[in-house]
Amino acid sequence: MPNVFGKLFTISSWGESHGGAVGVVVDGCPPNLSLSEADIQPELDRRRPGQSDIVTPRKEADQVQILSGVYEGKTTGTPISMLVFNKDARPGAYDEMKTKFRPSHADFTYQEKYGHRNPEGGGRSSARETIGRVAAGAIAKKILSAASSVETLAYVRQVQGISMSDDVAINIDAIEANSIRCPDSAAAEKMIDLIKQVRSEGDSVGGVIECRIRNLPIGLGEPVFDRFEADLAKAMLSLPATKGFEVGSGFAGTALKGSEHNDSFENKDGKVRTKTNRSGGVQGGITNGEEVVFRVAFKPTATILQAQDTVDTKGENTQLAARGRHDPCVLPRAVPIVEAMANLVTLDHYMRQHAQNRLFSF
Numbered sequence: 473m474p475n476v477f478g479k480l481f482t483i484s485s486w487g488e489s490h491g492g493a494v495g496v497v498v499d500g501c502p503p504n505l506s507l508s509e510a511d512i513q514p515e516l517d518r519r520r521p522g523q524s525d526i527v528t529p530r531k532e533a534d535q536v537q538i539l540s541g542v543y544e545g546k547t548t549g550t551p552i553s554m555l556v557f558n559k560d561a562r563p564g565a566y567d568e569m570k571t572k573f574r575p576s577h578a579d580f581t582y583q584e585k586y587g588h589r590n591p592e593g594g595g596r597s598s599a600r601e602t603i604g605r606v607a608a609g610a611i612a613k614k615i616l617s618a619a620s621s622v623e624t625l626a627y628v629r630q631v632q633g634i635s636m637s638d639d640v641a642i643n644i645d646a647i648e649a650n651s652i653r654c655p656d657s658a659a660a661e662k663m664i665d666l667i668k669q670v671r672s673e674g675d676s677v678g679g680v681i682e683c684r685i686r687n688l689p690i691g692l693g694e695p696v697f698d699r700f701e702a703d704l705a706k707a708m709l710s711l712p713a714t715k716g717f718e719v720g721s722g723f724a725g726t727a728l729k730g731s732e733h734n735d736s737f738e739n740k741d742g743k744v745r746t747k748t749n750r751s752g753g754v755q756g757g758i759t760n761g762e763e764v765v766f767r768v769a770f771k772p773t774a775t776i777l778q779a780q781d782t783v784d785t786k787g788e789n790t791q792l793a794a795r796g797r798h799d800p801c802v803l804p805r806a807v808p809i810v811e812a813m814a815n816l817v818t819l820d821h822y823m824r825q826h827a828q829n830r831l832f833s834f
């Protein structure tokens with residue numbers, strides 16, 4: 473089932489950029505959760521195109537509708553279907569891309585794999601697919617915050633060569649205070665200037681999103697294939713334009729010795745804690761009660777307005793200077809998507825932990 477994600481709390485996303493609508497079916501949601509569009513819409517508003525002057529100007533309100541699974545304001549335990557209609561589609565901008573493959577986009581591989589594809593707005597490879605994930609993630613977020621005060625915060629850590637300081641407070645107000653969603657306001661200003669500069673040159677930039685999952689219980693994740701960080705990695709690398717994932721000390725940790733890298737344990741106020749958190753909150757694939765910290769690398773947006781070498785569907789060498797509306801940097805809109813995927817993984821493991829280890833006592 474190539475469009476389904478999760479084991480107990482599952483999502484199935486559907487839709488294309490210029491099709492009638494995009495949406496998701498959420499299965500396994502517990503009953504009796506109070507739920508309405510008002511719980512979902514704020515997350516979609518953070519993902520929406522046209523939200524600032526550093527993202528794609530495509531004009532979509534992205535108003536969500538809940539079609540099933542909710543009765544008299546509460547979930548019924550049956551599948552929850554949600555959709556958003558596509559309103560501002562401009563297929564004409566993609567005429568040339570019907571026959572010319574965009575470098576580093578999905579056009580060539582989709583064509584070779586399926587032999588028939590919808591090129592308008594990138595079809596299924598468009599980030600509009602992530603609307604369904606964000607809508608489903610909003611439900612997961614509501615359940616997690618009600619069940620155990622879990623808080624997931626993603627933010628832009630780096631845009632090309634500009635990085636945020638490690639000394640700033642990370643909270644939702646600081647993240648939402650600027651259009652790039654970086655909690656370091658001085659770095660944010662430089663990042664925004666850089667994005668405007670590359671956009672004026674018809675170019676694009678990438679960067680790094682960091683995410684912290686706070687107040688997690690000990691014990692989420694399986695020891696072997698479904699390690700907590702392995703499922704996070706899959707969730708993050710399933711997002712379009714991602715090129716890397718690291719947890720805790722990540723690749724930088726390889727420069728340290730074991731004596732420098734190990735997280736010593738200590739008893740703190742009657743609880744076993746670690747003095748440092750280079751493990752990123754996961755040991756042996758299982759959460760250890762510390763903050764889960766991971767980073768995701770996003771490449772520069774593939775579609776740029778400069779002419780680039782490519783080939784056409786007949787295999788002839790040619791050039792393509794793209795048209796259409798594109799994000800000069802996908803990061804500010806990817807922040808709520810990263811949070812949504814992290815919440816989906818966390819809730820799924822939360823339910824799995826309960827089903828195996830908390831339900832029965834012998």
Ligand SMILES: Cc1cc2nc3c(=O)[nH]c(=O)nc-3n(C[C@H](O)[C@H](O)[C@H](O)COP(=O)(O)O)c2cc1C
Pocket residue numbers: 528576577578597598599711712713714773774775797798799800802803805806809
């Ligand atoms: C929030 C977000 C917005 C995006 N916007 C664009 C865009 O405007 N133009 C574009 O070419 N790619 C955009 N992408 C990336 C493409 O969807 C992606 O590059 C494409 O599906 C090919 O997949 P790949 O880059 O993972 O190989 C966006 C990705 C995200 C997460």
